[in-house]
Amino acid sequence: MATPRVRCDQAAAWSLLRQHFDKGGRGFDLRQAFAQDAGRFAAFSQEAPHVFADLSKNRVDAEAQALLVRLARECGLEAHRDAMFAGERINTTENRAVKHWLLRAPRIAGDGDSQAVHETLDAMLAYAERIRADAGITDVVNIGIGGSDLGPQMAVAALDSFVTPGKRFHFVSNVDGHELAAVLKQLDAQSTLFLIASKTFTTLETMTNARSAKAWFEAQGGTDTARHFAALTTNVGAARAFGITTTFGFWDWVGGRYSLWSAIGLPIAIAVGADGFRQLLAGAHAMDQHFRTAPLESNLPVRLGLLDVWYRNFHGFTSRSIAPYHSALRRLPAYLQQLEMESNGKSVDTEGRALAYGTSPVLWGEPGTNGQHAYFQMLHQGTDTVPVEFFAVRRPAHGLPVHHDLLLANALAQAQALMQGKADAGGHKNFSGNRPSSFFLLDALTPASLGALLAMYEHRVFTSGSLWGIDSFDQWGVELGKVLAQDIAPRLATGDAGGLDPSTAGLLQRIRGA
Numbered sequence: 247m248a249t250p251r252v253r254c255d256q257a258a259a260w261s262l263l264r265q266h267f268d269k270g271g272r273g274f275d276l277r278q279a280f281a282q283d284a285g286r287f288a289a290f291s292q293e294a295p296h297v298f299a300d301l302s303k304n305r306v307d308a309e310a311q312a313l314l315v316r317l318a319r320e321c322g323l324e325a326h327r328d329a330m331f332a333g334e335r336i337n338t339t340e341n342r343a344v345k346h347w348l349l350r351a352p353r354i355a356g357d358g359d360s361q362a363v364h365e366t367l368d369a370m371l372a373y374a375e376r377i378r379a380d381a382g383i384t385d386v387v388n389i390g391i392g393g394s395d396l397g398p399q400m401a402v403a404a405l406d407s408f409v410t411p412g413k414r415f416h417f418v419s420n421v422d423g424h425e426l427a428a429v430l431k432q433l434d435a436q437s438t439l440f441l442i443a444s445k446t447f448t449t450l451e452t453m454t455n456a457r458s459a460k461a462w463f464e465a466q467g468g469t470d471t472a473r474h475f476a477a478l479t480t481n482v483g484a485a486r487a488f489g490i491t492t493t494f495g496f497w498d499w500v501g502g503r504y505s506l507w508s509a510i511g512l513p514i515a516i517a518v519g520a521d522g523f524r525q526l527l528a529g530a531h532a533m534d535q536h537f538r539t540a541p542l543e544s545n546l547p548v549r550l551g552l553l554d555v556w557y558r559n560f561h562g563f564t565s566r567s568i569a570p571y572h573s574a575l576r577r578l579p580a581y582l583q584q585l586e587m588e589s590n591g592k593s594v595d596t597e598g599r600a601l602a603y604g605t606s607p608v609l610w611g612e613p614g615t616n617g618q619h620a621y622f623q624m625l626h627q628g629t630d631t632v633p634v635e636f637f638a639v640r641r642p643a644h645g646l647p648v649h650h651d652l653l654l655a656n657a658l659a660q661a662q663a664l665m666q667g668k669a670d671a672g673g674h675k676n677f678s679g680n681r682p683s684s685f686f687l688l689d690a691l692t693p694a695s696l697g698a699l700l701a702m703y704e705h706r707v708f709t710s711g712s713l714w715g716i717d718s719f720d721q722w723g724v725e726l727g728k729v730l731a732q733d734i735a736p737r738l739a740t741g742d743a744g745g746l747d748p749s750t751a752g753l754l755q756r757i758r759g760a
């Protein structure tokens with residue numbers, strides 16, 4: 247039975263936060279806050295497994311922090327979190343449990359789902375090791391989209407320094423044939439393994455790409471589908487009907503954007519090996535334990551989620567910029583976009599009632615230092631305040647001298663400049679400062695630290711979504727466009743514009759050259 251939740255705007259602390267914001271939140275100045283409190287860095291930084299977070303450059307004081315924690319308690323965050331970890335069906339609009347955390351938990355005796363998780367994990371990792379040892383397979387092509395693409399693609403890039411030599415990894419997601427065609431022309435069918443990754447095994451893009459890949463494989467003389475195709479899916483029957491006999495399953499209680507820990511992570515396991523994949527899971531599990539057991543006041547995902555509520559609903563900030571100062575994290579912004587915006591981009595609560603407050607901000611970003619030479623102008627001098635999240639590692643994975651100090655110096659300097667500003671020059675050269683940022687520091691980018699960082703984000707999204715009273719685990723908003731595309735697709739061939747709005751009809755005719 248789902249645990250009752252209290253929506254943030256119906257909790258007593260909500261109006262206290264409003265009062266506090268009017269009194270001292272709106273005019274809060276970071277520079278004054280540091281000048282008045284020598285202990286601010288210590289008070290507003292947080293140690294968690296594998297991740298150190300400096301939150302002190304955020305526009306939050308001790309009173310706001312305490313009221314936000316009170317809000318979380320009044321909303322029933324702890325009970326909601328415990329309900330997730332107890333396997334309750336907290337994804338109410340789809341009537342599903344939410345158990346991606348179980349994928350990274352050690353085997354739980356007497357728990358049937360945990361037994362199934364570990365049986366599949368063992369089989370998948372044994373398969374990954376066989377592929378790694380098989381010099382006849384040089385190219386691994388993951389065909390999937392959304393959660394069946396973004397997580398594995400991001401993680402394989404992030405863990406590049408751990409990736410086995412001799413294998414190339416490709417990710418094809420778009421229904422745009424340019425993407426698949428560009429990959430196919432690099433391949434030899436006899437040395438390629440296609441992984442068809444789809445939770446549902448019905449997604450238009452993935453099925454179209456999978457059919458084209460299979461047709462190409464057969465046209466090249468390929469016959470051994472069992473060796474060259476594997477399916478990663480909850481819909482094993484559909485994969486078999488498609489002609490794939492090598493399959494790795496998962497379960498409906500794993501959301502697509504939370505699935506890289508499941509069979510969907512097979513490309514990661516082939517890339518970094520069974521031990522590396524187990525370390526990724528262990529890092530995430532350590533963060534799960536932190537989220538489950540640390541008091542709300544010193545719970546990193548909770549503190550981040552509360553800050554998100556404070557910024558979105560009181561300061562009114564509508565976006566957040568992701569700045570990974572590590573080029574291997576170049577796909578992190580795209581991955582986080584799905585995780586946060588597909589989870590929390592909702593405008594009704596779990597009962598379907600309209601919300602009178604904002605939910606997911608827009609997430610966007612590029613690796614540093616590249617972003618500095620593009621859009622950081624707007625972050626420093628634009629009319630909007632955009633909180634920035636810096637990610638950096640202490641130890642690089644390369645041995646080139648000079649680079650890493652310069653990289654870190656730039657990350658620190660940007661955060662400093664955003665906060666301090668510079669008022670003496672005036673006019674066009676003025677920097678208003680007081681622009682907030684968070685700084686996440688890892689010792690090194692390893693499977694374990696990456697796992698912890700991603701789990702931290704998952705639970706942060708859970709926290710803000712929980713207070714907002716929404717279902718963070720459904721995604722009904724993606725359906726309408728899919729249905730309309732099915733209606734439009736045959737019209738591109740026939741030219742039938744009947745019943746279409748004038749703009750769509752006009753564009754259809756233009757595309758057909760009519």
Ligand code: F6P
Binds near residue numbers: 391445446448449
């Ligand atoms: O359209 C959105 C979505 O359902 C995502 O939630 C999901 O990650 C993606 O499509 C891919 O779905 P599937 O893994 O079932 O192909």
